[in-house]
Amino acid sequence: xxxxxxxxxxxxxxxxxxxxxxxxxxxxxxxxxxxxxxxxxxxxxxxxxxxxxxxxxxxxxxxxxxxxxxxxxxxxxxxxxxxxxxxxxxxxxxxxxxxxxxxxxxxxxxxxxxxxxxxxxxxxxxxxxxxxxxxxxxxxxxxxxxxxxxxxxxxxxxxxxxxxxxxxxxxxxxxxxxxxxxxxxxxxxxxxxxxxxxxxxxxxxxxxxxxxxxxxxxxxxxxxxxxxxxxxxxxxxxxxxxxxxxxxxxxxxxxxxxxxxxxxxxxxxxxxxxxxxxxxxxxxxxxxxxxxxxxxxxxxxxxxxxxxxxxxxxxxxxxxxxxxxxxxxxx
Numbered sequence: 001x002x003x004x005x006x007x008x009x010x011x012x013x014x015x016x017x018x019x020x021x022x023x024x025x026x027x028x029x030x031x032x033x034x035x036x037x038x039x040x041x042x043x044x045x046x047x048x049x050x051x052x053x054x055x056x057x058x059x060x061x062x063x064x065x066x067x068x069x070x071x072x073x074x075x076x077x078x079x080x081x082x083x084x085x086x087x088x089x090x091x092x093x094x095x096x097x098x099x100x101x102x103x104x105x106x107x108x109x110x111x112x113x114x115x116x117x118x119x120x121x122x123x124x125x126x127x128x129x130x131x132x133x134x135x136x137x138x139x140x141x142x143x144x145x146x147x148x149x150x151x152x153x154x155x156x157x158x159x160x161x162x163x164x165x166x167x168x169x170x171x172x173x174x175x176x177x178x179x180x181x182x183x184x185x186x187x188x189x190x191x192x193x194x195x196x197x198x199x200x201x202x203x204x205x206x207x208x209x210x211x212x213x214x215x216x217x218x219x220x221x222x223x224x225x226x227x228x229x230x231x232x233x234x235x236x237x238x239x240x241x242x243x244x245x246x247x248x249x250x251x252x253x254x255x256x257x258x259x260x261x262x263x264x265x266x267x268x269x270x271x272x273x274x275x276x277x278x279x280x281x282x283x284x285x286x287x288x289x290x291x292x293x294x295x296x297x298x299x300x301x302x303x304x305x306x307x308x309x310x311x312x313x314x315x316x317x318x319x320x321x322x323x324x325x326x327x328x329x330x331x
Contacts, residue, residue, distance in 0.1 A: 049172045049173045050172060050173075051168070051172050052149065052167055052168045052171050052172055052218065053147060054164075054168070056147055056148055056149050056218075057085045057086075057144075057145065057148045057149065058083060058084045058085050058086075058148070058149045058151060058163070058164065058167065059084065059085065059086050059087075059088065059138065059144055059148060059149065059150050059151070060075075060076065060079035060080070060084035060086065060087040060088070060151045060152075060153065061087070061088040061090060061134060061135075061138050061150060061151070061152050061153075062075050062076060062087075062088075062089065062090065062152070062153050062154065062155045062157075063090040063091065063094070063130060063131070063134050063155065064090075064091060064155040065091045065092035065130075066092075067155075068154075068155035068156055069091075069155070071155050071156040071157075071158070072089060072155035072156075073089070074158045075087075075153055075154075075155055075156070075157055075158045075159075076088075076089050077158075078158040078159035078160070079151070079153070079158075079159055079163070081159065082159040082160075082161060082162050082163050082285075083159075083162045083163045083164045084151065084163065088138065090134060094134065094137075095130060095133065099130075099133055102235065103129050103235060105237070106126065106127045106129045106234075106235070106237065106240065106241075107126045107127070107129065107130070108126055109126055109127055109241065111126070111127070111242070115241075115242040115243070117257060127234070127240050127241065127260055127261065128234075128260065128261045129231075129234045129235060129240060129261065131152075131212060131234070131261050132227055132230040132231035132233075132234050132261065132265075133231055134152065135150065135152050135215060135217065135227045135230075136224065136227035136228060136230075136231055138150050138152070139217060139219050139223060139224050139227055140224065144219055145219070146219055146220070147218065147219060147220075148218075148219045149167055149171065149216065149217070149218055149219075150216075150217045150218075150219065151163060151167070151214070151215070151216055151217075152212075152214070152215040152217070153213065153214045153215075153286065154212075154213045154214075154288070156288060157213055157214055157286050157287070157288050158286065158287055159285060159286050159287075160285065160286060160287050161284055161285050162285075163285055163286075165285075166216070166277060166281065166282075166284075166285050167216055169277070169281075170216060170275055170276075170277050171216055171217075171218045173275055174273075174274045174275035175217065175218050175220045175222045175223040175226070175274065176215065176216065176217050176218075176223055176226055176269065176272070176274045177215075177216040177217075177274060177275055177276060177277055178210050178211060178212060178214065178215045178216065178265070178269065178274075178276055178277075179210065179211040179213065179214060179276060179277060179278070179279055179282045180208045180209075180210055180211075180276035180277070180278055180279070181208055181209050181210070181211050181279065182208065182279070183208065183209045183259075184206065184207070184208060184209070184254065185204060185205055185206070185207055185208070185209050185263075185266060185267070186205045186206065186252035186254050186255060187252075187254045187255060187256050188209055188255075188256060188257060188258065188259045188263065189209070189255075189258060189259065189263040189266070189267065190242075190244070190245045190251055190255065190258040190263070191245045191247070191249045191250060191251045191252065191255075192238045192239065192245040192246065192247050192249075193233075193238075193239045193258070193263050193264060193267060194267065195247055195249060196233075196236065196238060196239055196247075197233060197239065197264065197267045197268060197271070198271070199267040199268075199270070199271055203270070204267060204270045204271070205252065207270065209259065209262065209263070209266045210262075210265060210266040210269045210270070210276050211262060211266075212261065212262045212265050213286075213288055214282060214286055215265075222272070226268060226269075226272055226274075229268055230261075230264060230265055230268055233264040233267075233268065234260075234261050234264050239263075239264050240260045240261055240264060241258075241260065242257065242258045242260065
């Protein structure tokens with residue numbers, strides 16, 4: 001439907017109303033046939049439920065390198081408090097020299113305000129190509145046994161309630177699960193990513209983007225294959241960077257900005273047929289404190305008739321983290 005109106009009604013309110021009415025919630029689909037052959041015997045589908053072992057080991061993992069270390073410590077402490085058996089507090093030393101060399105350009109990319117317009121990254125240098133690497137290497141770790149659960153969170157995410165109920169509910173029918181956002185995929189993913197990942201279809205374009213702030217994974221061959229695919233996608237500058245699309249096809253007319261590693265994750269998540277949980281379900285378990293701080297700062301600036309710069313976003317988030325740490329120390 002996007003294609004039908006793209007040329008003749010570009011940007012018109014009529015097209016927007018029609019598309020808004022046509023959009024439907026994402027429904028789980030079976031993984032690609034080729035991937036089913038290398039994954040577990042079951043498919044990640046709503047009618048195929050394999051309960052999570054209540055005794056399954058849960059390994060929490062996060063990553064920070066030059067940013068967010070204060071929040072990272074709280075993230076790990078609360079993960080252990082609310083049900084994780086272990087928490088791996090990772091930093092730049094976790095990245096292999098081969099990975100660093102291969103992705104040197106992406107890890108040192110100057111993400112200017114022009115590139116990140118409309119977004120609130122926690123740093124101005126480098127893309128988060130390390131995120132799929134962290135998930136993949138944790139899943140590959142021999143001490144993480146088959147069937148174990150890996151819970152990745154951003155460093156600024158901390159737990160406020162037991163995490164196992166969310167794991168049990170969503171990994172029973174899906175080897176990977178993450179949060180479904182209100183953002184529509186066409187609004188926050190550039191056209192090159194759709195094309196290069198063979199995801200330029202209405203069933204993906206017209207559905208909600210899946211976020212990467214918290215990712216649940218059951219260690220299976222399919223989950224590992226997905227993480228490999230995500231890493232490969234993120235190592236492609238045409239997919240992960242906010243640089244304009246260059247394959248000759250225009251972005252969809254509702255496009256605002258590109259969500260880099262998250263856009264790649266979301267497109268692949270839908271292709272594999274994994275099952276997401278809602279923001280409301282997420283918010284019962286975790287608090288993305290750093291993102292909340294950035295949102296509040298931006299809202300305050302807007303209310304006063306101004307706007308927040310890239311440095312302003314980062315300063316607001318850092319100040320909120322420092323205040324939270326001070327409050328915890330007084331408690």
